[in-house]
Amino acid sequence: MIDRIVGTVVFVISVSAFWVARGYEAGFGDPLGPAVFPQMVAALAAILSLGLILRPDPNPKAQSRPALTRQIATLAVLAGYVLLLEPLGFPLSTTLGTACLALLFGAGPAKAGLTGAAVGVSLFVIFDKVLGLPLPFAPALFG
């Protein structure tokens, strides 16, 4: 059943990709043009997804239970980290991000905070100072 759903989704995507690609026009001296290759690929994807719809595998055995809350929380932490990286600067945002991740992976609050600070500072020193990669330090505080 899952395979049929995946197949249908891919089928819709590939048909629309085929549709979108039809408008790409060819240039001179290029008999193929920019449209043909994506269309070939999209057509193939559509055929293969039909194969998946017609001959699906039995549903995969539930080897693992999703841990949805923690998974979504992890994604939120990652996205928040990216949003805060430039405004807060690297050391501070990394400290926060690492501490939150450590909490999610089962550390206690004290250990998480300590890990966060250690990782935030040491990665900044290694990458910015030793390897010479300019990373934002703390733009919000020092402009």
Add this chain to the structure above:
Amino acid sequence: MDILTSLIGGFAVAVTPLNLALAVFGCFAGTLIGALPGLGPVNGVAILIPVAFAMKLEPGSALIMLSCIYYGCMYGGRISSIMLNIPGDEPAIMTTLDGYPMARKGQAAKALGISAVASFTGATLATLGLTFFAPLLAKAAIHFGPADYFALYVMAFATIGGVTGVNPFKTLLAAVLGLLLASVGLDPATGTARFTFGSYHLYDGFDPIVAIVGLFAVSEIIMYFESHATSGAGPAKLGRALPRLREVFEGFPAALRGSVIGFVCGVLPGAGASLGAFVSYSTEKQISDKKGTFGTGDPRGIAAPEAGNNAASGGALIPMLTLGVPGSGTTAVMLALLVSLNIQPGPLLFERQPDLVWGLIAALYLANLVLLLLNVPMVGIFTRLLSLPQWLLMPIVVMVSFIGIYSISHSSFDLFVMIGFGLLGYALRKFEISLVPVVLGLLLGADMENNLRRALSISGGDFGVLLQSPIALVIYGFTALMLLFSFGIAMRRRTAPLED
């Protein structure tokens, strides 16, 4: 001897202090990454590529470091297989079958010793194979035209699922999805913006390195909460640190057989180390399992798959270096590195940049020696590191991969793209669709299209040109055979599901 002179030249490159230090660092980091459950060679190499950029390494030096990480991972994967019954990476799955039972019987040191020697045997034989076969293949490949390359790409994608018996529709679909993702961005030939939906961020397309770190590393983090929620029995005791010399060679004949099988699996497109280990183990079981001891801690059951996966990883470097068509996930990542350093692997690489190629090959010989040292007398370091808590290791891995990607482009947008690919990778894994073909498609799509266009502009738009070259015809014939074979296996599986 042509090859010997080149190899000596290679050693001159490899023993420069910087390259030697990078090789030793790569071996150590690789063994560690391989040993940590959940972090395989693809992740290890992908995460450290940006670090190699950051260090402003020469292409040759960067390649040496990453190849040593690759080899190191193959050695390291067995450590947690044996000690924890959790494979450190995918190719090490077969090693759990006999490795963990041996460790439970108090023979952990012996099992680690045997598997280290087997890894050394496999990797060294494969490096020898690389030394002698790669230049031959490169010479032959000089005659390949655009139509032949197009055929080669078709073969790489069509055969990637190989004979693993996974639903071939899914692996093919994964490759095609990768190709579709590859066409996002400005078309290099005409400047047409394709599938960019008006966002200028997408004009450059998806950077394969961003996609790879997302697909493998980020999805691993999300997956982690599911797969490691229940841990098995605790780690086995190491016992005496050094195994006896005689014991270590107990599985040697099995290791030799495993090396040959693994090497062949590695050279074949799209097969890679997991298949090498799988085929080596099952063949060895058929040959020597007379008393039914396999699965209960038979030394030969560790030696064969460990030699197999190490030999396969060496073999997989051959098509990557000589044809620019990687044979496995990790070599695909290394190809991404070379392309970003403006080096086009292929038959001309051996002529134009002998220092890079032969320096790499020589460094691999040295790496094997270093790895043998790290993995026999010093294996205790790694078994101790295995007991570090996950809440310490995982956040560090995440942060290093984010900082690495950010350091390439200084763009938050790329980081969001990476998280997006992480979600895609998680979904594909849940649907049991392999990630490696997606990466190969994304990586090779542009070249595949270029070769198709070149072939057609020579012929003036006649698609018949694709079938005129004898080389291409041979490749298509082989592809058709492999496809028939894999669909055949899949059909048989469907009617009579295998027990294992």
